[in-house]
Amino acid sequence: MRDSDVLVNNPHVSRSALEAMHGQVFGWALSRCDFEQAVAEDLVQQAYVELLTGKARFDGQSSLKTFVFAVVQNLSRNRYRRLAARMRLLGKAAPEAGADVAQLEEPAEHNELWKAVQELPARQRDIVELVFCRDMTIEEASAVMGVTTGTGRVHYDRAKKTLKGRLAND
Amino acid sequence: MTDIEHTLREALQQGQKDAEAGRAPDFDTVFAAAEASVSQRRRRTTAMGGIAAAIVVAAVLVIGQMRPAERDWQYVDPDEFANSTSWAAPSDVLLPEHRFDIFGDIPVLIESTDTDEGALL
Numbered sequence: 579m580r581d582s583d584v585l586v587n588n589p590h591v592s593r594s595a596l597e598a599m600h601g602q603v604f605g606w607a608l609s610r611c612d613f614e615q616a617v618a619e620d621l622v623q624q625a626y627v628e629l630l631t632g633k634a635r636f637d638g639q640s641s642l643k644t645f646v647f648a649v650v651q652n653l654s655r656n657r658y659r660r661l662a663a664r665m666r667l668l669g670k671a672a673p674e675a676g677a678d679v680a681q682l683e684e685p686a687e688h689n690e691l692w693k694a695v696q697e698l699p700a701r702q703r704d705i706v707e708l709v710f711c712r713d714m715t716i717e718e719a720s721a722v723m724g725v726t727t728g729t730g731r732v733h734y735d736r737a738k739k740t741l742k743g744r745l746a747n748d
Numbered sequence: 749m750t751d752i753e754h755t756l757r758e759a760l761q762q763g764q765k766d767a768e769a770g771r772a773p774d775f776d777t778v779f780a781a782a783e784a785s786v787s788q789r790r791r792r793t794t795a796m797g798g799i800a801a802a803i804v805v806a807a808v809l810v811i812g813q814m815r816p817a818e819r820d821w822q823y824v825d826p827d828e829f830a831n832s833t834s835w836a837a838p839s840d841v842l843l844p845e846h847r848f849d850i851f852g853d854i855p856v857l858i859e860s861t862d863t864d865e866g867a868l869l
Contacts (some may be wrong), residue, residue: 582790593779595780596775597775597779600775601768601770601772604768604771605764605767605768605774606773608767608768608771613767615771618771619773619778622773622778623778623781623782623785625783626778626779626782627782627785627786627789630782630783630786631786631789634751663754686799691756691759691760691763692759692760692763692764692766692767695760695763696792706756706760707764710753710757710760710761711760711761711764738752738753738756741756742752742756745752745755745756745759
């Protein structure tokens with residue numbers, strides 16, 4: 579880590595380290611928002627803002643990748659909370675208007691197994707993505723998701739069982 | 749890692765690559781936008797702080813001007829004080845009037861004409 583590279587408000591984070599994981603962080607942000615490009619870009623930029631301001635302060639207790647992924651995860655949760663609140667308001671005012679807002683872009687065409695992953699319950703999908711696609715351990719993935727390792731392991735096993743069945747059928 | 753995990757990893761990483769291929773924006777662009785956002789936020793905070801300080805200063809000045817002007821304090825001149833004071837004898841004009849009927853209100857005294865050794869009883 580070069581000294582000039584270090585973020586002023588986050589002494590354990592460097593710009594070059596963020597650049598190295600940028601693609602992965604963006605991929606994680608994409609999957610957080612149903613593959614909406616603009617929203618994912620906003621999430622990543624917001625995550626960098628949090629790191630630059632020191633609002634999200636990395637203290638080296640986990641890997642930087644786990645930390646940045648968790649920041650993106652929290653930001654996307656906050657975004658969905660805001661969206662849900664807005665939709666509830668819209669739903670009260672005009673139920674049809676709420677339905678329009680909920681409509682999101684369809685994900686692109688992928689292979690069958692990838693589609694099967696997208697159909698898994700949210701927590702199972704997250705842990706599969708983090709472990710298999712982002713090369714994280716179950717402990718790291720659980721930390722990103724904000725659940726205990728035991729809970730993460732349960733989600734992982736269930737997802738694996740479902741996908742194994744899917745593979746056997748294919 | 750078991751066989752199934754290995755298979756899943758390979759298949760999913762391919763799917764993930766397909767889904768994300770060429771979609772990641774340039775790091776420098778995103779990071780520069782984040783830095784601009786931070787500096788803009790900082791400028792806004794500074795401006796707001798400046799405005800708040802100006803409002804406080806203005807309020808202090810306005811309140812300061814609203815205070816009564818200071819006077820030249822001096823001792824009381826006894827003659828002037830005495831002349832400015834008037835005295836009047838107390839009056840009972842405000843007291844309620846106590847009137848009574850001398851025929852009706854005074855009790856009739858019981859009189860006796862009997863005497864005892866020359867004195868009236």
